[in-house]
Amino acid sequence: MPRSVKSMTELNTAYNNELRIAGIVEESIVDGPGIRFTVFTQGCPHNCVGCHNPQTHDFNGGRLTSIDEIFAQFKKNSLLSGATFSGGEPFCQAAVLYELGKRIKSLNKNIMVYSGYTYEQLKELSNEDTGIKNLLSISDILIDGRFEEAERDLSLLYRGSRNQRIIKLKNGEIAEIYPSDIEHLDIRVES
Numbered sequence: 001m002p003r004s005v006k007s008m009t010e011l012n013t014a015y016n017n018e019l020r021i022a023g024i025v026e027e028s029i030v031d032g033p034g035i036r037f038t039v040f041t042q043g044c045p046h047n048c049v050g051c052h053n054p055q056t057h058d059f060n061g062g063r064l065t066s067i068d069e070i071f072a073q074f075k076k077n078s079l080l081s082g083a084t085f086s087g088g089e090p091f092c093q094a095a096v097l098y099e100l101g102k103r104i105k106s107l108n109k110n111i112m113v114y115s116g117y118t119y120e121q122l123k124e125l126s127n128e129d130t131g132i133k134n135l136l137s138i139s140d141i142l143i144d145g146r147f148e149e150a151e152r153d154l155s156l157l158y159r160g161s162r163n164q165r166i167i168k169l170k171n172g173e174i175a176e177i178y179p180s181d182i183e184h185l186d187i188r189v190e191s
């Protein structure tokens with residue numbers, strides 16, 4: 001694993017209302033189905049060769065903002081289908097993203113999350129990290145795995161490399177893994 005469970009846990013138990021972000025795109029049509037509010041978290045331990053967002057790696061970079069502020073921004077746009085948490089590595093700030101995600105889900109909107117960890121790695125980390133467990137539990141779609149340059153494929157829906165999977169989750173468990181060559185994704189919010 002690129003980062004130890006201990007240090008992930010330290011990051012996640014340091015929960016307050018603040019999230020360290022690289023930026024926000026208020027209306028995105030490339031980070032999942034429909035019109036999405038994309039939060040790019042700051043800080044990533046993976047160091048994938050060929051990463052397109054190296055400015056998001058520094059855990060002290062970006063800027064701090066409150067989830068109150070982000071949620072207020074989200075609520076202004078009724079046309080949004082949901083939010084996408086991208087990065088950086090969103091699961092390094094899982095506890096605070098869970099709090100934000102819960103509020104977004106209360107509006108009957110969906111949550112899609114990217115991670116450089118695989119689902120299986122996240123499940124293992126979640127044994128010691130409630131934030132990770134909780135964030136998985138409210139995520140409708142997980143796009144998992146590092147960006148692998150040898151597997152790079154620009155034709156893939158919402159992904160950069162073939163090893164990355166689009167996984168439908170229900171209560172944190174895998175409901176479906178979509179075919180790699182899927183061309184269209186429809187997210188239904190599970191209750």
Ligand code: SF4
Pocket residue numbers: 044045046047048051052053054056087088089115116146147
């Ligand atoms: S997980 Fe994403 S942000 Fe992190 S190094 Fe890999 S491609 Fe870049």
